Amino acid sequence: MMNQNKLYPWYFAxxxxxxxxLLCFVPxxxxxxxxxxxxxxxxxxxxxxxxxxxxxxxxxxxxYLKYISNTLIxxxxxxxxxxxxxxxxxxxxxxxxxRFKNFHRMVIFSPQVMSYLVAGLVFRSxxxxxxxxxxxxxxxxxxxxxxxxxxxxxxxxxxTVMAVDTWRGMGYIMVVVIAGLLSVSPEYYEAASIDGASFxxxxxxxxxxxxxxVLINVTVLNVTYGLxxxxxxxxxxxxGPGNATGVINTAVYKEFSKGNLAMGTTLxxxxxxxxxxxxxxxxxxxxxxxxxx
Amino acid sequence: xxxxxxVISCILCNAVAVLTSLIVIIPLVVLxxxxxxxxxxxxxxxxxxxxxxxxxxxxxVIEQGKLLSSFLNGLLYAVFSVVIVVILVSAAAFVISRNxxxxxxxLYYFIISGIALxxxxxxxxxxxxxxxxxxxQLGIILLYAAINIPLSLFLTYGFIGTIPRELDEAAVIxxxxxxxxxxxxxxxxxxxxxxxxxxxxFMAVWNDFTMPLYYLNNSRKWPxxxxxxxxxxxxxxxxxxxAADIILTxxxxxxVFIIGQRYIVGGVSAGSVKG
Numbered sequence: 001m002m003n004q005n006k007l008y009p010w011y012f013a014x015x016x017x018x019x020x021x022l023l024c025f026v027p028x029x030x031x032x033x034x035x036x037x038x039x040x041x042x043x044x045x046x047x048x049x050x051x052x053x054x055x056x057x058x059x060x061x062x063x064y065l066k067y068i069s070n071t072l073i074x075x076x077x078x079x080x081x082x083x084x085x086x087x088x089x090x091x092x093x094x095x096x097x098x099r100f101k102n103f104h105r106m107v108i109f110s111p112q113v114m115s116y117l118v119a120g121l122v123f124r125s126x127x128x129x130x131x132x133x134x135x136x137x138x139x140x141x142x143x144x145x146x147x148x149x150x151x152x153x154x155x156x157x158x159x160t161v162m163a164v165d166t167w168r169g170m171g172y173i174m175v176v177v178i179a180g181l182l183s184v185s186p187e188y189y190e191a192a193s194i195d196g197a198s199f200x201x202x203x204x205x206x207x208x209x210x211x212x213x214v215l216i217n218v219t220v221l222n223v224t225y226g227l228x229x230x231x232x233x234x235x236x237x238x239x240g241p242g243n244a245t246g247v248i249n250t251a252v253y254k255e256f257s258k259g260n261l262a263m264g265t266t267l268x269x270x271x272x273x274x275x276x277x278x279x280x281x282x283x284x285x286x287x288x289x290x291x292x293x
Numbered sequence: 294x295x296x297x298x299x300v301i302s303c304i305l306c307n308a309v310a311v312l313t314s315l316i317v318i319i320p321l322v323v324l325x326x327x328x329x330x331x332x333x334x335x336x337x338x339x340x341x342x343x344x345x346x347x348x349x350x351x352x353x354v355i356e357q358g359k360l361l362s363s364f365l366n367g368l369l370y371a372v373f374s375v376v377i378v379v380i381l382v383s384a385a386a387f388v389i390s391r392n393x394x395x396x397x398x399x400l401y402y403f404i405i406s407g408i409a410l411x412x413x414x415x416x417x418x419x420x421x422x423x424x425x426x427x428x429x430q431l432g433i434i435l436l437y438a439a440i441n442i443p444l445s446l447f448l449t450y451g452f453i454g455t456i457p458r459e460l461d462e463a464a465v466i467x468x469x470x471x472x473x474x475x476x477x478x479x480x481x482x483x484x485x486x487x488x489x490x491x492x493x494x495f496m497a498v499w500n501d502f503t504m505p506l507y508y509l510n511n512s513r514k515w516p517x518x519x520x521x522x523x524x525x526x527x528x529x530x531x532x533x534x535x536a537a538d539i540i541l542t543x544x545x546x547x548x549v550f551i552i553g554q555r556y557i558v559g560g561v562s563a564g565s566v567k568g
Contacts, residue, residue, distance in 0.1 A: 115546075
């Protein structure tokens with residue numbers, strides 16, 4: 001019997017652990033510690049102020065609450081939209097009567113390689129109210145009433161931002177669900193067809209249950225992405241107009257640039273604690289994969 | 294459903310597929326066409342072909358957007374951080390996957406929690422200051438390596454499990470030490486997962502915008518994303534130049550995507566389907 005600890009020494013994992021510890025874990029912990037202080041760029045002294053930063057976020061009728069609720073709305077809505085659209089596309093593009101399936105799959109997946117920032121900039125130009133492609137196109141169809149100020153109208157802007165994020169992200173869900181669908185044995189469907197099951201019955205009783213692990217995984221990914229979103233919103237609207245599309249991470253950057261470091265780290269810590277409280281479910285969903293693999 | 298109904302639904306489904314593809318591709322086609330138009334023509338964004346193909350737009354953008362230096366910066370950050378990730382993560386995944394008990398088990402869950410947990414960018418500034426890494430290229434490379442370690446470890450951990458243990462045993466009987474076992478026996482078998490890591494991490498670093506925004510205040514050290522963002526701010530009404538700039542930023546990742554498509558699609562689905 002070989003000595004496992006000698007043959008597989010833990011320090012082989014030391015480099016990865018050290019780098020992660022120093023640059024990801026320490027900032028997280030230090031950030032929570034600093035959230036109880038008045039840390040800022042204007043004085044070199046740091047005082048303990050207890051919970052007053054958190055009170056400023058939660059107790060008053062503050063702009064911070066707006067950022068938190070925006071973050072939650074963004075997370076829930078984009079997760080649902082990406083999953084529904086991605087799954088519908090996956091079902092559509094695995095049907096035999098669709099022509100050029102692989103071409104469609106590649107096209108719809110392609111925005112994945114684009115950074116969120118660039119996707120944001122592309123749509124900032126496409127959605128420009130006077131020169132943008134979308135409004136030009138609508139006007140050329142004499143649908144002027146549909147041409148809106150997509151990114152400056154207070155009522156339009158948040159749905160627009162979420163739609164653009166869905167545009168960028170739906171291909172990923174589609175590809176993952178297609179991989180899941182292709183791993184389902186066709187015999188199940190054949191047996192169901194013999195029993196006279198309709199498309200929707202097959203979907204509900206065969207496809208959905210078998211896709212459950214895949215769907216849990218992509219939901220976890222979408223939720224953690226949504227809570228942390230920054231690039232897409234920063235490049236599309238920078239949180240504006242006003243603070244209509246501000247989310248936690250755009251607010252963190254705003255406080256950081258103003259030198260208001262304690263508030264920045266408080267907001268970041270709130271996000272950290274929210275995700276930490278979900279971590280159990282996240283790790284569980286990933287363990288499922290190991291069993292599958 | 295009758296035969297006619299089937300034909301109609303078949304046509305409808307194909308129409309939906311085509312429409313969705315159009316919605317995805319049209320913005321990119323408009324952008325591509327715009328990048329060859331004159332400023333006046335580009336101002337009215339349409340799908341029409343340029344009256345005159347202005348290839349010099351690209352030359353102007355490369356010069357005025359300082360794209361060459363930011364291209365090289367982006368390449369430097371991506372290549373070095375990916376090399377660091379691949380080395381550290383494959384060594385770590387090897388011992389953790391083979392002996393997932395005690396401290397190894399703890400280290401594994403500790404590191405992969407980073408897949409979900411957000412980075413505290415404000416406090417990270419403080420840490421980088423203490424380490425004298427703010428506004429340095431070394432700092433940004435190490436930072437990119439650190440943030441890409443968790444997902445890479447997770448993917449590699451699953452892969453090592455597929456390499457038979459008998460290989461280790463045979464190597465040990467032949468007198469291999471742990472280091473030799475890893476370098477001579479295991480590492481050569483890791484090519485597929487290393488390709489996946491390379492493609493995924495390269496795209497993640499190349500596309501990142503947050504880290505340079507926070508930690509690089511010298512425009513000579515900016516990667517493509519930050520350069521294109523600032524170019525957009527400065528030339529917001531020269532849509533032709535902005536379009537050319539965006540196309541140039543997209544080109545390298547598109548190239549990596551086309552070459553490594555197999556690994557990307559394999560990697561992302563492995564991350565969610567099999568593990």
